[in-house]
Amino acid sequence: MKLKGDQSTSRALNRRLILNLLRQEGPKSRAEIATITGLSPAAVTFVIADLIEEGHVTEGKAVAGLSGRRPIPVEINYANGLAIGFKLMVGSVECVVTDLATNPLASRRLSLDDNEPENVATTLAEAVPQLVKAAGRPHARLAGIGVSMPGVIDNGQAVCVRSFRFKWNNVPFASMVAQKVKVPVWLEDDTNAYAIAQQLFGPGRHHRNMAVLAIGVGISCAVIVDGKLYRGAHGAAGKFGHTLHEENGRLCECGKRGCLMAYYSEPAMLRTWREATDRDRSHNLSDMLESAEAGDAEVNRILRDAGAGIGKALANLVNITDPEVIVVGGEAVSFGDALFGPLEASMAARTFFASPPLLPDWEDNSWARGAAALVTQKFFDFETVDGTTGMSEPATPTYLA
Numbered sequence: 001m002k003l004k005g006d007q008s009t010s011r012a013l014n015r016r017l018i019l020n021l022l023r024q025e026g027p028k029s030r031a032e033i034a035t036i037t038g039l040s041p042a043a044v045t046f047v048i049a050d051l052i053e054e055g056h057v058t059e060g061k062a063v064a065g066l067s068g069r070r071p072i073p074v075e076i077n078y079a080n081g082l083a084i085g086f087k088l089m090v091g092s093v094e095c096v097v098t099d100l101a102t103n104p105l106a107s108r109r110l111s112l113d114d115n116e117p118e119n120v121a122t123t124l125a126e127a128v129p130q131l132v133k134a135a136g137r138p139h140a141r142l143a144g145i146g147v148s149m150p151g152v153i154d155n156g157q158a159v160c161v162r163s164f165r166f167k168w169n170n171v172p173f174a175s176m177v178a179q180k181v182k183v184p185v186w187l188e189d190d191t192n193a194y195a196i197a198q199q200l201f202g203p204g205r206h207h208r209n210m211a212v213l214a215i216g217v218g219i220s221c222a223v224i225v226d227g228k229l230y231r232g233a234h235g236a237a238g239k240f241g242h243t244l245h246e247e248n249g250r251l252c253e254c255g256k257r258g259c260l261m262a263y264y265s266e267p268a269m270l271r272t273w274r275e276a277t278d279r280d281r282s283h284n285l286s287d288m289l290e291s292a293e294a295g296d297a298e299v300n301r302i303l304r305d306a307g308a309g310i311g312k313a314l315a316n317l318v319n320i321t322d323p324e325v326i327v328v329g330g331e332a333v334s335f336g337d338a339l340f341g342p343l344e345a346s347m348a349a350r351t352f353f354a355s356p357p358l359l360p361d362w363e364d365n366s367w368a369r370g371a372a373a374l375v376t377q378k379f380f381d382f383e384t385v386d387g388t389t390g391m392s393e394p395a396t397p398t399y400l401a
């Protein structure tokens with residue numbers, strides 16, 4: 001084990017510090033990097049030379065200003081590699097291939113016949129060559145694959161310890177895929193992966209403390225504390241949807257009764273609406289949305305109740321973690337103000353101090369991009385660095401190829 005102050009450790013720390021600065025601020029000259037980070041110009045020159053040689057960083061064009069020639073800026077070479085993101089859902093997989101800044105280059109949706117881990121791994125592995133081809137970047141190298149799924153993920157983010165939705169227990173899914181594709185594969189809880197993407201390239205770049213709330217098939221959250229995703233002792237943090245809403249209430253997928261998500265996940269709201277209006281199962285989310293837009297009183301009552309219920313629980317999260325902003329994603333975002341108005345009001349009425357703004361994320365493929373962000377995070381070794389300029393312990397990357 002290397003000690004702090006060891007030459008290679010401090011080199012790794014400097015490297016992460018510089019890469020994160022370039023990620024947050026965009027192109028910077030070597031002199032600017034030295035000033036902002038407090039590193040010596042020699043140390044900056046040394047690290048940048050390494051990064052250029054490895055292809056992670058490129059030199060931009062020097063801009064001639066009034067005072068003469070300006071120094072050459074350097075920037076992260078996001079085009080240097082490709083990342084594939086797979087978001088697993090029951091019955092289907094959302095796939096995206098991106099550059100290393102998680103900009104989508106191509107995407108598609110695959111269907112899953114069953115949830116058998118081996119079959120799912122085969123489906124993903126078979127899609128990889130097609131996705132790489134569809135990216136249209138023949139010179140870019142596939143840096144890795146990120147897989148996100150709902151569940152408790154642990155052991156260096158390689159094993160699905162438990163997923164109620166997939167009925168998986170202790171499935172070493174990342175290595176199952178890696179054995180077939182021969183590139184590094186990382187596995188993460190879907191909301192955590194989504195939060196990592198928001199932290200790397202979304203609003204999280206500007207907030208050291210933020211939360212992500214997902215309202216879709218389930219309800220979950222992820223919290224970034226001091227620039228780092230909080231995963232908990234077992235990788236089970238953020239299971240917000242399983243907080244108690246009603247004692248001995250509706251049965252939840254986890255086997256317990258009365259969980260928040262048994263009432264206000266997107267399918268739960270849909271169920272409430274069907275039951276209240278005697279509609280059968282042929283009526284889906286888009287029918288419910290249509291009714292909401294037409295001003296249907298029953299739908300709006302259901303959305304008000306859901307907003308109030310989720311907001312009440314969210315106030316507890318805010319009182320404990322004090323986030324600056326909350327990014328909201330998931331299928332229920334399409335309900336818009338009819339849901340988020342009551343949610344914000346209910347939360348604000350119960351927060352002890354500041355009630356953070358909710359930032360709805362309307363982008364379609366940001367969940368699969370979240371999975372691709374797992375690759376970027378590891379590839380550039382961003383993981384153990386906080387959201388601004390500081391850093392914590394050196395990373396121990398897990399490569400499973």
Ligand SMILES: [Zn+2]
Nearest residue numbers: 242252254259
């Ligand atoms: Zn539950």
